[in-house]
Amino acid sequence: MSGVAAVPKIELRGVKKRFGDKIVLDGVDLAIQPGHSQVVIGGSGTGKSVMIKCVLGILRPEEGQIFVDGQEVTHLKGSARDTVLKKFGMLFQGAALFDSLPVWENVAFGLIQGRGVSRARARDIAIEKLAKVGLGSDVAMLSPAELSGGMQKRVGLARAIAADPEIIFFDEPTTGLDPIMADVINDLIVSTVKDLGVTTLSITHDMVSARKISDHIAMLYKGRIVWAGPTAEIDSSESALVDQFIHGRAQGPIKMEVRA
Amino acid sequence: MNVFAAIGRVTLGFFRETGRVSLFAGDSVSAVARPPVYWWLIAQQLMRIGYFSLPVVGLTAFFTGGVLALQIYIGGNRYGAESIVPQIVALGITRELGPVIAGLMVAGRVAAAIAAEIGTMRVTEQIDALTTLSTNPIKYLVVPRLVAAVISMPILVAIADSIGIFGGYVVGTASLGFNGSIYLKNTVDFVTRQDVTSGLIKAAVFGFIIALMGCFNGFNSKGGAQGVGAATTNAVVSASILILAANYILTSLLFSR
Ligand SMILES: Nc1ncnc2c1ncn2[C@@H]1O[C@H](COP(=O)(O)OP(=O)(O)O)[C@@H](O)[C@H]1O
Ligand SMILES: [Mg+2]
Numbered sequence: 349m350s351g352v353a354a355v356p357k358i359e360l361r362g363v364k365k366r367f368g369d370k371i372v373l374d375g376v377d378l379a380i381q382p383g384h385s386q387v388v389i390g391g392s393g394t395g396k397s398v399m400i401k402c403v404l405g406i407l408r409p410e411e412g413q414i415f416v417d418g419q420e421v422t423h424l425k426g427s428a429r430d431t432v433l434k435k436f437g438m439l440f441q442g443a444a445l446f447d448s449l450p451v452w453e454n455v456a457f458g459l460i461q462g463r464g465v466s467r468a469r470a471r472d473i474a475i476e477k478l479a480k481v482g483l484g485s486d487v488a489m490l491s492p493a494e495l496s497g498g499m500q501k502r503v504g505l506a507r508a509i510a511a512d513p514e515i516i517f518f519d520e521p522t523t524g525l526d527p528i529m530a531d532v533i534n535d536l537i538v539s540t541v542k543d544l545g546v547t548t549l550s551i552t553h554d555m556v557s558a559r560k561i562s563d564h565i566a567m568l569y570k571g572r573i574v575w576a577g578p579t580a581e582i583d584s585s586e587s588a589l590v591d592q593f594i595h596g597r598a599q600g601p602i603k604m605e606v607r608a
Numbered sequence: 609m610n611v612f613a614a615i616g617r618v619t620l621g622f623f624r625e626t627g628r629v630s631l632f633a634g635d636s637v638s639a640v641a642r643p644p645v646y647w648w649l650i651a652q653q654l655m656r657i658g659y660f661s662l663p664v665v666g667l668t669a670f671f672t673g674g675v676l677a678l679q680i681y682i683g684g685n686r687y688g689a690e691s692i693v694p695q696i697v698a699l700g701i702t703r704e705l706g707p708v709i710a711g712l713m714v715a716g717r718v719a720a721a722i723a724a725e726i727g728t729m730r731v732t733e734q735i736d737a738l739t740t741l742s743t744n745p746i747k748y749l750v751v752p753r754l755v756a757a758v759i760s761m762p763i764l765v766a767i768a769d770s771i772g773i774f775g776g777y778v779v780g781t782a783s784l785g786f787n788g789s790i791y792l793k794n795t796v797d798f799v800t801r802q803d804v805t806s807g808l809i810k811a812a813v814f815g816f817i818i819a820l821m822g823c824f825n826g827f828n829s830k831g832g833a834q835g836v837g838a839a840t841t842n843a844v845v846s847a848s849i850l851i852l853a854a855n856y857i858l859t860s861l862l863f864s865r
Contacts, residue, residue, distance in 0.1 A: 406736050430742045438740045444733040462742030507741075 355418040357382045357515060357547040358403060363412035364571075365398055372398050373409065374571025380564075385541055385548045387558045387579075389593060390568035391602065396551035397441065399568065400517050403549075404436060405429050416515075434462070437508035437546075441519040443500040445492035445507070452478070452488035455506045463511065477506040480543075481536055498529035502536070509540060516541070518550035522557040534560045555594050567593060569602065632824050636750045649752035657718050657753070657819075658760030662767065664717060665710045669768035672705050673697060673775025681784050693784065694794040697776035702803040706769040707761075708855055711814035714761065715847040719822040722753055723843035726826025727836035735827070750827075753819040761815030762808040769807065806862040813858060814851050821847040 356379040365373040372395040380386045390396050401407040403414055405424065414422045421432050445454050453460075455477055456470035465473070475485045481502040492500060501521065508516055521537060522530035534557050541548055541561075552558050558565060559579060566576035567590050575587045582594060592600030676697050684690045726749055729735050738745045773795060780786040822843045829839035 401736065404736075404740055406739055433740060433742055436740060438737070440733045440737055442732055444737040446729075446734055446737070457743070458741035461748075 354381055356380055356415070357384075357417060358549065359415040360399070360403070361413045361415075363399070363402055363409045363414060365395070365402055365407060365409045371571055373402070375412065376568070376571070376573055378566055378573050378576065380547060380549060382547055383545065384564050385562050386550070386564045386566065387562035388549065388551045388566050388568050388573075389553060389555070389558050390551070391553060391593070394568050395571060396568055397519055400438075400519060400549060400551060404433065404438065404517070430462070434511065435514045437511065437513035437516045439501070439504045439508045439516070439518045439521055441523060443492075443497075443504035445500055445503055447492050449492075450488065451483075451490050451492060451495070451503050454492060454503060455510050457507065458511045473510060474506070477510050478503070480509070480540065481506045498525055498533065501525065501533055505533075505536060505540065509544065512544070513546060515547045515549070516544075518548065518552075518561075520552055520554075521550060521561075522552065522554050530554070530557060531560075537561050555596075628828075629820070629824055632827070633820055635746055636754055636820065636823070639744065639746045639751050640755065642747070644747070646748060646752055649748070650755050653752045653756030654760060656721070657714070657756045657815075658764060661710075661714050661717055661760070661764055664713050665764050665768050666771050668709050668713050669701070669706065669772040670775040670778075672709050673701055673772035673777075674779040676700055676705065676772075677776035677779040677784065681780075690784070693780055693786065694776065694791045695798040697780075698773055698795045698799045699803060701772035701776070702769050702799060702807045704807075704855070704859070706772055707765050707807045707810040707814060708851065709772075710761065710765050710768045710811065711818070711851045711855075712848055714757075714764065714814075715818050715821075715851060716844055718757065719818045719825075719843040719847040720840045722819065722822025723826040723829070723840045724836055726823055727829035727839040730827060730829050731832055731835060745827075750819075750823045753823055754816060757815035757819035758812050759815070761811040761818075765807055765811035766804075769804065802862075806858075809862065810855060810858050813854055817850045817854060818847050821850065 358378075358380045360376050360378045363373050363376040364371070376399060378386075378388070388396055388399065398407060402409045403416075403421075405421065409422065412422070413420055416432055416435065419432070421429070424432060445451075446457065449457070452471055452474040455474035456465075456467075459465040459470040459473060460467060471488075475488055478485065478488060483499065483502055483506070487495070487499070487503075492503065495503065505521075518537060521533050525533060537548075537550075538561055548561075550558075550561055559582075562579045564577065565579050565582050566573045567587070568574070569589055575585050575590045577585065582590065585591065588601050592602050677693050680693045680696045681690050684692050684696075726735075729749070735745045735749070738748055777788070777791055777795075780791050781788045825839040825843040825846070829835045
């Protein structure tokens with residue numbers, strides 16, 4: 349990297365988002381440099397998913413600014429938003445596969461609908477991407493409902509990388525998987541990211557996964573980033589909040605709010 | 609407990625919902641004309657909304673026509689006016705009962721199915737996924753259903769009209785002693801073009817209401833399975849109420865002198 353003041357790939361400045369009276373994001377500041385693998389950790393319901401949906405424009409923040417490659421995207425709509433979205437691939441928490449379409453069409457969806465690639469060609473690309481995530485062409489014709497959770501995540505990953513994005517978001521990539529399948533998915537993320545040279549933002553509350561797939565970690569707590577730094581430094585963060593979270597202690601400054 | 613506060617809250621909530629539905633309807637209608645047009649999805653929805661509703665609509669229309677003939681006969685009997693049965697059956701079916709019965713049956717079948725499908729897509733983030741794949745969910749999900757419902761309903765009602773009149777004919781000839789050819793002649797001579805077209809116009813409006821309420825409630829469902837269940841119920845209830853209200857307004861507009 350050039351060293352001097354590289355433009356962050358993604359930057360959030362003072363992003364605030366509320367639902368009714370409930371403040372979910374209360375001024376989030378976060379910058380992700382090109383090529384970095386950023387993980388944001390935080391308890392369930394702290395607003396991690398809301399944060400990435402704000403970046404994608406699925407949700408609109410009330411305040412603050414969001415930049416992608418130095419361009420402000422906070423209020424973009426229509427075709428300007430589409431142009432920005434073409435830089436992104438997203439793996440949703442529950443994979444969010446379209447259950448009305450076979451696996452290959454799920455993977456090829458963005459190519460066919462978003463970029464006007466012919467079906468025949470999109471299908472070849474889909475099968476190639478499925479191979480990248482370790483799935484044979486035999487699953488291409490199956491319906492998503494016929495797949496296990498781990499396989500659905502793989503298909504979701506294939507869909508996220510299908511259009512060669514520059515940035516990939518992973519929403520809880522290992523949640524709901526058994527430890528072995530979780531590790532398989534972690535490995536897959538690490539190898540695809542290395543392969544494609546993309547910038548990634550992952551959110552998780554699984555510390556094993558966070559350490560494995562990140563080079564930088566930030567912690568979201570009460571609507572703000574309370575700590576951010578290289579993954580190697582997380583054990584010496586000197587933040588009581590981070591320490592409590594990474595060691596999974598019930599006692600400490602973080603009080604579980606029973607009401608979400 | 610403050611009664612006024614409660615009334616105020618309900619009233620505000622009502623206007624807020626009305627506003628949101630209107631905005632959603634505006635977005636959807638303006639998306640109809642803009643490319644891309646998903647022809648295949650429209651065809652698919654025509655099958656689901658139109659073709660698969662045929663048995664339900666046909667059966668209810670048949671029994672409605674039959675019972676109408678019976679009641680008119682009994683009522684007319686008091687004035688010695690039993691012979692009016694074919695005319696009133698035809699009028700009642702084409703103007704009111706054909707569109708309304710078909711509308712309510714399709715509301716139960718289709719608005720529920722649309723709300724459940726789109727609601728599930730909402731809570732499993734499939735709608736968000738569409739957005740990230742550069743596909744406008746309104747165009748991809750709402751427009752095909754709206755277009756298909758607006759096309760299907762008049763066709764369904766035209767069929768319901770014929771079957772309803774046939775139901776009256778069966779009852780009239782089999783148990784009320786009407787002569788078959790006279791029954792048919794009276795029907796054909798009496799029914800005007802306006803009776804039929806007014807019913808078909810109503811049908812198109814009802815189709816719009818059904819698809820709109822299904823899509824709106826599905827899009828706005830939250831939570832898990834429970835949220836989808838609530839969306840489904842709301843879709844059917846709101847579509848049914850709106851159909852009956854719109855029917856009154858349309859009748860007064862179409863038959864005002
Ligand atoms: N569309 C929405 N409407 C209302 N509340 C929402 C919506 N999306 C998220 N929330 C609320 O925001 C909070 C944060 O949610 P989320 O970002 O999904 O948490 P997590 O950190 O587990 O990903 C939750 O309390 C949730 O109920
Ligand atoms: Mg989440």
